[in-house]
Amino acid sequence: MAGTDPTRLPPDTVTGAPAPLIVLSHPQLAENVGMVARAMLNCGLVDMRLVEPQEPHLEGRAIAAASGADVVLHRAEVFASTREAVADANWVLATTARRRGQVKPVMTPKHAAAEMRARIAAGQKVAVLFGRERTGLDNDEVSIADAVCEVPLNPAYCSLNLAQAVLLVGYEWFQAGSDAPPCEMVMNETLPAAKDEVLNFYAHLERELELCGFLRAEDKRPSMVRNIRSLFNRAQLTEQDVRTLHGMVAELAHGSLRRARKLGIPVDKLHAEPMPLYTSAPIFDSAFADKLTELFVWRRDVRRFTAEPVTETAVTELLEQACLAPSVGNSQPWRFVLVEDTARRAAVRAAFAAANAEALAGYSGEKAQLYASLKLAGLDRAPVQIAVFADPDPAEGHGLGRRTMPQTLQYSVVAAIQNLWLAARARGLGLGMISIVDPAEVRRVCEVPEAWDLVAYLCLGHPEEEHADPELVRAGWQDRIPMDRVVFRR
Numbered sequence: 001m002a003g004t005d006p007t008r009l010p011p012d013t014v015t016g017a018p019a020p021l022i023v024l025s026h027p028q029l030a031e032n033v034g035m036v037a038r039a040m041l042n043c044g045l046v047d048m049r050l051v052e053p054q055e056p057h058l059e060g061r062a063i064a065a066a067s068g069a070d071v072v073l074h075r076a077e078v079f080a081s082t083r084e085a086v087a088d089a090n091w092v093l094a095t096t097a098r099r100r101g102q103v104k105p106v107m108t109p110k111h112a113a114a115e116m117r118a119r120i121a122a123g124q125k126v127a128v129l130f131g132r133e134r135t136g137l138d139n140d141e142v143s144i145a146d147a148v149c150e151v152p153l154n155p156a157y158c159s160l161n162l163a164q165a166v167l168l169v170g171y172e173w174f175q176a177g178s179d180a181p182p183c184e185m186v187m188n189e190t191l192p193a194a195k196d197e198v199l200n201f202y203a204h205l206e207r208e209l210e211l212c213g214f215l216r217a218e219d220k221r222p223s224m225v226r227n228i229r230s231l232f233n234r235a236q237l238t239e240q241d242v243r244t245l246h247g248m249v250a251e252l253a254h255g256s257l258r259r260a261r262k263l264g265i266p267v268d269k270l271h272a273e274p275m276p277l278y279t280s281a282p283i284f285d286s287a288f289a290d291k292l293t294e295l296f297v298w299r300r301d302v303r304r305f306t307a308e309p310v311t312e313t314a315v316t317e318l319l320e321q322a323c324l325a326p327s328v329g330n331s332q333p334w335r336f337v338l339v340e341d342t343a344r345r346a347a348v349r350a351a352f353a354a355a356n357a358e359a360l361a362g363y364s365g366e367k368a369q370l371y372a373s374l375k376l377a378g379l380d381r382a383p384v385q386i387a388v389f390a391d392p393d394p395a396e397g398h399g400l401g402r403r404t405m406p407q408t409l410q411y412s413v414v415a416a417i418q419n420l421w422l423a424a425r426a427r428g429l430g431l432g433m434i435s436i437v438d439p440a441e442v443r444r445v446c447e448v449p450e451a452w453d454l455v456a457y458l459c460l461g462h463p464e465e466e467h468a469d470p471e472l473v474r475a476g477w478q479d480r481i482p483m484d485r486v487v488f489r490r
């Protein structure tokens with residue numbers, strides 16, 4: 001039957017722990033007895049006593065009405081009188097719909113439940129008496145009882161059928177012993193998201209709200225951010241919710257642009273405000289210049305990333321910004337390989353581990369110890385990995401500028417990487433540059449022409465932490481050096 005789990009019978013049923021006896025006096029219909037059995041088992045009650053039932057309690061209609069609770073019917077005992085049925089009970093409760101003028105405590109089912117729990121806990125046997133369907137208990141039966149139970153219902157209409165009456169008393173009995181919390185959030189398999197996952201999502205959302213201009217009113221920003229956060233806090237996000245929300249925000253922010261690119265729709269057609277066409281030179285005011293300095297100060301080589309993915313659109317846009325870099329003869333020799341395949345990533349990771357171990361062997365003493373403690377790559381978590389190569393002989397640029405200094409091709413690629421680095425930081429992403437790898441191995445893993453030079457292997461993602469100083473300074477490896485050591489006049 002729906003809602004039934006036979007492995008989860010109530011503790012009283014399983015352990016045989018004492019519970020009230022339900023005594024039905026002269027029940028008329030087999031169906032009603034079956035329905036009482038069902039109501040009893042709902043409430044963990046299994047001891048039914050029948051006083052002169054008018055139909056056999058194991059007859060087909062009773063079993064059908066019990067709807068799977070026939071165990072109660074099979075255990076039921078039949079007595080010739082009410083007095084015999086309650087003979088071994090220490091306390092008897094009579095259920096009535098109307099006052100009988102007898103001096104007795106009259107209690108609600110809730111109060112009766114507490115009383116029964118206390119008495120049973122003290123070792124007493126308790127019986128609850130229910131009368132025949134049409135007329136209820138007679139006065140003699142009520143007189144046997146120690147207390148009367150009345151269900152507070154609409155005084156103008158309080159007629160209950162037998163099983164309903166048993167259910168109301170049984171329900172209160174069960175509740176009084178149940179440790180079910182009054183309200184509980186059912187999470188199924190998922191956990192509430194950890195606070196730092198939720199905070200990462202807030203950072204993602206707020207960054208995009210900032211970029212799209214929703215948070216442009218500086219003075220209102222703090223309170224708007226607090227309101228948005230408390231809105232999501234009220235939802236008690238699960239881990240899955242947080243993943244879905246990350247995806248939604250990312251798609252809202254960049255999905256329309258990506259689709260437009262795929263479908264060849266001009267991007268400015270997508271926006272009420274057309275995208276700038278860059279036809280006239282912009283004015284970079286002092287506020288921008290200050291921000292730019294901040295960008296230089298806060299750009300970092302990042303080796304620790306969160307699990308938050310980077311959208312495809314963000315990667316495309318960053319690569320477009322990288323390609324705006326200067327290059328010798330405008331040769332644009334940069335070649336970017338997005339390394340997505342798990343096995344290839346693992347091979348790069350192994351190449352890094354080997355090169356790093358070799359590099360460590362080149363140090364000794366304290367320097368070796370310090371080197372070993374440094375984290376020099378974020379390959380384990382970075383969601384985006386890019387191998388950047390220089391084409392040593394691009395047709396573009398027609399050789400201009402590189403006859404005497406062929407390495408300017410690689411310098412040009414470094415300039416593109418620097419663009420990428422700063423552009424990533426400007427949108428809250430972090431970039432880590434790795435050179436501790438065998439370039440031939442990375443070339444092999446990436447299946448690119450033999451002649452291409454590896455310039456760097458990049459890790460891109462959301463940084464776990466933000467710093468205004470390099471990690472190698474903080475780790476005590478190398479301080480920044482003063483300007484007079486690097487600037488000369490002749």
Ligand SMILES: Cc1cc2nc3c(=O)[nH]c(=O)nc-3n(C[C@H](O)[C@H](O)[C@H](O)COP(=O)(O)O)c2cc1C
Pocket residue numbers: 299300301302303375376377433434435436469470471472
């Ligand atoms: C050409 C180049 C190669 C680098 N290779 C690595 C590397 O293999 N592993 C690493 O952790 N950092 C590498 N870095 C990052 C530097 O350690 C980092 O830029 C420097 O410590 C200054 O820190 P900052 O970038 O946070 O200012 C490299 C940087 C450059 C420019």
